[in-house]
Amino acid sequence: MDLVQLAVGKTLSSSAVFLMLTVLLLAAARRVSTGIILFALQSAIITAQVMATAYTEKSAEAWVVAAMVFALKVVAIPSALLWLVERLKAPRAIQPSFSSAKGVFVAALMIFLSYAAVQPYARQSTVPEDNLAAAVALILTGAFLMVSQRKAIMQIVGLLVLENGIFLAALATTFGMPLVIEIGVFFDLLMGILIMGVFAFRIRDTFEHLDVTKLRRLRG
Amino acid sequence: MTSLIHFVQALMIVLGAPLLRGIVGKMKARLQGRQGASVWRPYADLGKLFRKEDLVPPLASPVFRAAPRIVFCTTTVATLLIPVFHPAALLGGAGDFVLFVSMLALARFFLVLGAMYGGGAFGGMGGSREALVSALAEAPFLLGLTSVAILARSTQLSGIVAWTLRQNFFDVSAVHILAFSTLAMVAIAETGRIPVDNPTTHLELTMVHEAMVLEHSGPSLAFLEWANAVKLGLVMSLLVGLFFPWGMAAEPSLLAMGLAVAAFLAKMLALAVVLAVVESSIAKMRMYAVPDYLGVATATGALAVVFTVFGGR
Numbered sequence: 128m129d130l131v132q133l134a135v136g137k138t139l140s141s142s143a144v145f146l147m148l149t150v151l152l153l154a155a156a157r158r159v160s161t162g163i164i165l166f167a168l169q170s171a172i173i174t175a176q177v178m179a180t181a182y183t184e185k186s187a188e189a190w191v192v193a194a195m196v197f198a199l200k201v202v203a204i205p206s207a208l209l210w211l212v213e214r215l216k217a218p219r220a221i222q223p224s225f226s227s228a229k230g231v232f233v234a235a236l237m238i239f240l241s242y243a244a245v246q247p248y249a250r251q252s253t254v255p256e257d258n259l260a261a262a263v264a265l266i267l268t269g270a271f272l273m274v275s276q277r278k279a280i281m282q283i284v285g286l287l288v289l290e291n292g293i294f295l296a297a298l299a300t301t302f303g304m305p306l307v308i309e310i311g312v313f314f315d316l317l318m319g320i321l322i323m324g325v326f327a328f329r330i331r332d333t334f335e336h337l338d339v340t341k342l343r344r345l346r347g
Numbered sequence: 348m349t350s351l352i353h354f355v356q357a358l359m360i361v362l363g364a365p366l367l368r369g370i371v372g373k374m375k376a377r378l379q380g381r382q383g384a385s386v387w388r389p390y391a392d393l394g395k396l397f398r399k400e401d402l403v404p405p406l407a408s409p410v411f412r413a414a415p416r417i418v419f420c421t422t423t424v425a426t427l428l429i430p431v432f433h434p435a436a437l438l439g440g441a442g443d444f445v446l447f448v449s450m451l452a453l454a455r456f457f458l459v460l461g462a463m464y465g466g467g468a469f470g471g472m473g474g475s476r477e478a479l480v481s482a483l484a485e486a487p488f489l490l491g492l493t494s495v496a497i498l499a500r501s502t503q504l505s506g507i508v509a510w511t512l513r514q515n516f517f518d519v520s521a522v523h524i525l526a527f528s529t530l531a532m533v534a535i536a537e538t539g540r541i542p543v544d545n546p547t548t549h550l551e552l553t554m555v556h557e558a559m560v561l562e563h564s565g566p567s568l569a570f571l572e573w574a575n576a577v578k579l580g581l582v583m584s585l586l587v588g589l590f591f592p593w594g595m596a597a598e599p600s601l602l603a604m605g606l607a608v609a610a611f612l613a614k615m616l617a618l619a620v621v622l623a624v625v626e627s628s629i630a631k632m633r634m635y636a637v638p639d640y641l642g643v644a645t646a647t648g649a650l651a652v653v654f655t656v657f658g659g660r
Contacts, residue, residue, distance in 0.1 A: 144521040148528070151650075155643050228642025235650040257521075 131182070138179040142172050143257035146295070147238055150261075150268045153288065154234035155227040162284045163208045169265075169291060170200035176258075176295075180302055188306045195313055196294075204287065204320055211324050212280060215331050225275055237267040258299040265292030277338050279327045283320065290316060349435070349599050356431035359608075360584060361423055364576035365389035367583070367619060374623035389576060396569035404562055406466030414461025415563060415570035418454045422574045425450035426581055430508045430588050432607035433596050439505035444492040447504060447585075448485065451537065454574065455481045458559060461571075465562035469551055473558025476634065480543060480555065483641040484536040490648030491529035494522050495589055497655040504588070512592045525651035527590045532644040534582045536637070539575075541626040543637055546575075553631065580615075583622075587614045 149169040156162045174197045181189030225233075241263035242256075249256035269289025273282045294312075297304050304312075334341065369386035376383025403412060427437040428447045438446075455477065462474035496502050498520070499510035536543045544555040551558060560571045588595075594610030596603040632640065 144524055147521065148524060151647060226639050226642065228639045228646060231643045231646035232649075235646050235653075238650065239653055 135179040135182050138175050139183070139255070140257075142176045142179075143255075143261035145172050146261040147264060150238065150264055150288075151231055151234050153272065153284075154230035154268060157227060159212050159278060159280050159284075160209060162281055163205050163212070166284050166287055166291075167201050167205035169288065170196060170205075173291060173295060173298075174201060177298060177303070180298060184302055186302075189303055191306060192303055192309050195309070199313055199317065200287070200291070203317075207320065207324065208280060208283065211327060215280075215327065230275070233271060234264075234268055237271065238264045241267060254300055259296065262292050262296035262299055265289070265295060267292075277340050279323075279330055279339055282339065283323050283327075286319075286323075287316075349433075350437060352433050352599055352604065353427075353435060353437035353439075356433060357423075357426045357437060360426045360429075360431060360580045361577055364580040365393060365573065367580050367615065368576040370616070371579075371619050371623055371626075374620060375627055378623055378627040389572075393569050393573055396564075396572070397566050399565040401565035401567055404466045407562070408464045411461055411464040411466075411562075412567060414457045414464070415567040415574070417457040418461070419570040419574040419577075421450050421454040421457070422577045422581065425454070426577065428504060429581065429585050430505045430592075430595070431584055432604065432611040433599065434509040434512055434588075434592065435505045439503055443502035444496060444504050444507075445489070445502070448488055448492070451578070451581075452481065452485065454578070458571070461563070462559035467562045469554065469558040469561050473555055473561070476555045477559060480536055480637060480641070483638055484533050484644075487529050487641060487644035487648040488533045488537070490645065490652055491526045491533065492589075494526045494529075494648070494651035494655050497652070498522055504585070508588045508592050508595070511589065512595055512597070516593055521654045522651050523590065525647050525654060527586075529644050529648040529651060530586060530589070532640065532647075534586060536641060536644075538579045538582050540579075540622065542629055542632050542640065545631050548631075553634075583615060583618050584611070587611070587618060 146169060149165050149172070153162060153165050153169075156165060174193055177189060177193040177196055181187075181193055238260070242260045245256060245260045245263055248254070249259055266289055269285045269287070269292055272285030272288060274285075276282050276285060290312075303309065330339075330342070366386060366389070369384070369389045372388075373383045373386050401412070424438075425447055428439065428442045428450070430436050430439065459474040459477050462470035462477070464470075495507050495511075499507040501507055501510060535541070539546055539556040545553060546556065548554055548557055554561075556575065560568060563571055591614055594607060594614070596607035
């Protein structure tokens, strides 16, 4: 029991650090499959955090949410995306519009920025500063990935990272949203991924590639 | 007594380095499904080279023969600066981490100079590549060490290690994780291991370190190979000391020392396994990708330094 207590405490206190590490790695990733695996890892860290919160708050709802996060974000979505990458037979390299060193610099800047943005709020309340900063950093990096990546699947990963950030922000400030809303959000996410997957197929069929920068030209 | 311990720990790195190299080579061979050479082979190689004649190309200058000896000496002096199984070092009072980095840089400078004075085309090519890699690796190396130095409020490597030793293992701080990832990336570039340079390559176009030692022979080559092995041991025990020092002897008693030596050997063996797995599982990157790789290391190093002031616990 003491060991569980210790594990819960450490999960709550140090998961933010590992989340930031996944953010840096995502910005440096050169392959779509690496990005997807990093997203799964990030979701696994968030699952651990939800479980730790469920343990300390003794709420049954949070356990359900943890199970759903695990099933959906660690198992279902990453394997679906990996299957999609396999099916689309897209070239594995990402070809971002920036080098990975620059990407990591931008991600580092965003982590710094999120700390600066969160600090006045965290000082007034009991919200753990590190977790909130990690949430803001996830939102910013997700948006950055969506803007900077040229491959459609990597932009999906960016959206998922952004969603992870919003989920984490809710978890850090109010110990998660009510179960009904949570289920709705998950369903929404699943539908979104389905539509985006179909859309990626359509892009590939029409244009024979997944590079979204080439979509700007009209086909006559 | 304590200075004797410090002498022994430096001697252990210098004399044990070829064995470490042999162990890493053996593990790699096993992972790749080969039998592999004996772990003692690097010693036999060194012995053979020391008995051979030192051939000097007719175009080479005296620097060519002096360089390998200087490289070996500066690398050996650098071993006197790091704590191995006791959180103090022989030169720990006089030298800090900047001296450590500059000792390695001096060794590199003479290595490059010796390669360029050899008169061969490949030596110059390898030397210029090495200069590029080391110039880019220096900044993240210093940034990573600076961040842990700020945490420990000490610029001496032994002071940093002694401070880390007093901390609880489970108190993971952002600074330590970032500094560790920075220094691990730098360590690969510094020691010329696989994503950056292949130590066993025979293809001239991809060589960095091997191209520099191409013209050397006999005792000169032995000194260079030995210094390279010492550098691997040095950087690995620096990583072990800075981030996993638990098990080091706090007081200079014989029992504590024995346990500390055993713990150190176990940790080095674990790191050697990690190195062998990493080297067997990933491909060497293109030379043009190396600046990008080291740029990532610089970014994480800079973030580590920022975190010592900002979010670090």
